Amino acid sequence: MGDSRVVRVHSPDSRDRLRDVWPFRDMLRSLVVRDLSVKYQRSALGFLWTLLSPLIMLMVLIAVFSHIVRIPIERYWAFLVSGYFVWNCVQQSLTTATYVLQQHASLSRSVAFPGEVLVLGAAGAKLIEFLLELGLVLIVLAIFHHGTVPLSVLALPALIAIQFVLTVGLMYPIAVVSVLFRDVQHALPLVVTLLFYLSPVFYMVELVPEHLRPIYLLNPFAGLLTLFHTVLYDGAAPSLPLLAWVVGSAALVHVVGYSIFKRYKATCVELA
Amino acid sequence: MSSSRNGALLPAVEARGVEKRFDLSRSRPTSLREWFIRTMLRRPVEWRHPEFRITGFDLRVEPGEAVSIIGGNGSGKSTLLRLIAGIYKPTAGTITTRGRVAAVIELGSGLHPELTGVENVRLYGTVLGMTREELRERFDWIIDFAEIGDFIHVPVKYYSSGMLARLAFSVAMASDPDILLIDEVLAVGDEAFRERCADRLGEHLTRGSTVILVSHDLDVARRYATQALWIDRGRVRMRGDPNAVVDAYIASHYVDHEAGADGPEASGSAGSPEAVPASSPQVING
Numbered sequence: 001m002g003d004s005r006v007v008r009v010h011s012p013d014s015r016d017r018l019r020d021v022w023p024f025r026d027m028l029r030s031l032v033v034r035d036l037s038v039k040y041q042r043s044a045l046g047f048l049w050t051l052l053s054p055l056i057m058l059m060v061l062i063a064v065f066s067h068i069v070r071i072p073i074e075r076y077w078a079f080l081v082s083g084y085f086v087w088n089c090v091q092q093s094l095t096t097a098t099y100v101l102q103q104h105a106s107l108s109r110s111v112a113f114p115g116e117v118l119v120l121g122a123a124g125a126k127l128i129e130f131l132l133e134l135g136l137v138l139i140v141l142a143i144f145h146h147g148t149v150p151l152s153v154l155a156l157p158a159l160i161a162i163q164f165v166l167t168v169g170l171m172y173p174i175a176v177v178s179v180l181f182r183d184v185q186h187a188l189p190l191v192v193t194l195l196f197y198l199s200p201v202f203y204m205v206e207l208v209p210e211h212l213r214p215i216y217l218l219n220p221f222a223g224l225l226t227l228f229h230t231v232l233y234d235g236a237a238p239s240l241p242l243l244a245w246v247v248g249s250a251a252l253v254h255v256v257g258y259s260i261f262k263r264y265k266a267t268c269v270e271l272a
Numbered sequence: 273m274s275s276s277r278n279g280a281l282l283p284a285v286e287a288r289g290v291e292k293r294f295d296l297s298r299s300r301p302t303s304l305r306e307w308f309i310r311t312m313l314r315r316p317v318e319w320r321h322p323e324f325r326i327t328g329f330d331l332r333v334e335p336g337e338a339v340s341i342i343g344g345n346g347s348g349k350s351t352l353l354r355l356i357a358g359i360y361k362p363t364a365g366t367i368t369t370r371g372r373v374a375a376v377i378e379l380g381s382g383l384h385p386e387l388t389g390v391e392n393v394r395l396y397g398t399v400l401g402m403t404r405e406e407l408r409e410r411f412d413w414i415i416d417f418a419e420i421g422d423f424i425h426v427p428v429k430y431y432s433s434g435m436l437a438r439l440a441f442s443v444a445m446a447s448d449p450d451i452l453l454i455d456e457v458l459a460v461g462d463e464a465f466r467e468r469c470a471d472r473l474g475e476h477l478t479r480g481s482t483v484i485l486v487s488h489d490l491d492v493a494r495r496y497a498t499q500a501l502w503i504d505r506g507r508v509r510m511r512g513d514p515n516a517v518v519d520a521y522i523a524s525h526y527v528d529h530e531a532g533a534d535g536p537e538a539s540g541s542a543g544s545p546e547a548v549p550a551s552s553p554q555v556i557n558g
Contacts, residue, residue, distance in 0.1 A: 005281075005284075005370040005371040005372075005450055006370070006371060006372060007368065007369070007370050008358060008368065008369045008370075008373070009366060009367070009368050010355065010358050010361060010362060010366070010367040010368075010369075011361075011362060011365065011366040011367070012361065012362060012363060012364055012365075023401070024401075026398040026402070026403055026404050026407075027398040027399050027401075029398070029404075030394055030395045030398045030399070031395075033394075033395075034384055034387060034391070034395050037387065037391065038384060038386045038387065041386070106378050106380075106381040107381050107382055107399070108359070109354065109359060109377065109378060109381070110359070110375060110376070110377035110378045110381040110382065111357075111359070111375060111377075111381070111382060111399055111400060112357050112358040112359045112373070112375070113399065113401075181304055181307065183304045266360075266361055269359065269360070270294060270360065
């Protein structure tokens with residue numbers, strides 16, 4: 001008679017059976033649902049709050065850069081909304097990564113599941129909000145900017161995928177290092193602010209001096225935002241070399257970030 | 273469900289020479305400053321950390337067996353459950369489990385305070401590894417078993433600890449585990465719920481599933497178990513017949529108190545439980 005039970009062996013050198021996220025997809029899904037429902041329940045304005053803070057920021061930026069500093073671009077607001085929500089999503093995802101493991105410390109110590117699920121769940125909840133925002137942006141741009149839906153939006157799924165891979169690739173190491181060093185929680189806002197100015201969120205990449213641009217574009221977010229601008233604001237097909245570079249660098253960041261996560265995640269379950 | 277829950281099967285849980293060390297030097301929040309001092313200047317940071325380890329842990333649990341683990345606070349009982357559940361990885365040794373494992377270790381750990389009972393059942397069920405279809409099928413059973421009434425639609429932050437335990441335990445039972453690990457969860461349930469749990473655990477064992485139970489309630493330890501383990505400072509101090517182990521454990525309190533501050537190990541001599549032979553069937557030899 002066959003013994004069909006699932007056999008699990010835990011030993012110091014058993015390579016981590018918990019790395020496989022697929023069997024935990026339903027858990028992942030319910031974590032995303034939970035994050036969103038906890039955020040929006042008993043809140044009369046709900047999603048409007050999520051929109052409000054970026055909208056206020058957008059209004060400030062539009063006021064400053066189309067009337068005071070005057071960035072030379074037609075319909076500055078259209079340019080700004082093409083990239084701003086991408087940045088907003090990245091920034092919030094990275095911030096969430098600094099506490100997601102601590103937040104679930106008790107869960108991690110009572111149930112065996114891959115820690116990846118927690119990071120992916122947090123990223124997934126942000127991604128869904130981003131998709132809603134992006135939908136609104138598309139509608140607004142189609143009506144007031146292009147007068148039609150440009151074909152270039154067909155490239156959006158690819159850009160969103162790159163953004164997700166890149167963001168999660170940074171969330172992984174931030175999550176584990178935050179458990180080991182609480183300092184990360186203080187340092188991250190500084191880094192994020194720095195990145196905001198070093199990425200083309202409120203200005204165009206064309207304004208960066210040409211001889212500095214290769215260095216400037218080393219920042220994968222610079223490339224990613226430029227691609228979003230091309231697709232959403234210009235309504236043009238993304239430049240293939242830039243796309244290739246962003247795909248490559250996002251993959252690299254993800255691989256390196258994930259290897260850091262794997263290295264420390266077991267320790268983090270015990271420490272968080 | 274599982275077709276092979278009876279017959280001569282391999283043990284459900286098998287642990288050999290398991291050791292677990294915790295690096296408590298890192299158990300405090302570390303700042304970069306400390307890290308710099310320690311790693312760059314290679315100077316020790318003032319902080320003498322306590323040592324905690326599990327050593328030489330062997331266990332063999334056959335399908336249909338119930339094991340209770342008893343021992344003082346901080347002796348390593350929960351750590352053992354976490355090792356068996358695969359939450360912690362052992363520093364040495366091997367643990368093999370055969371079948372689906374569900375652990376209810378910290379009360380309310382899989383539940384979110386802001387979500388209602390119903391929403392939490394959906395969340396915790398998938399956390400325990402049920403698929404959405406399984407959860408849909410067993411949803412009514414869970415709600416019935418938990419007997420929380422209309423409170424099932426109220427956020428669980430308003431629940432009493434007994435209600436939390438009912439909810440968590442019901443979901444864990446519904447996940448139909450082959451190996452169920454329970455840590456002190458039953459203790460907060462009322463008499464009626466404990467009776468229902470006892471029945472359910474009985475059924476569970478009859479079908480050839482396995483239970484490992486940590487409890488400070490020594491009656492529970494006697495009642496459910498086919499073997500008992502007494503853990504003391506990370507070691508198995510005694511194992512065997514539940515009544516014998518519980519009696520020895522209770523007796524040790526009196527002996528240890530008389531022995532004073534040196535603690536249980538110093539009690540030695542006649543009453544020493546080491547002298548009681550750990551009953552043979554459960555012991556792994558080599």
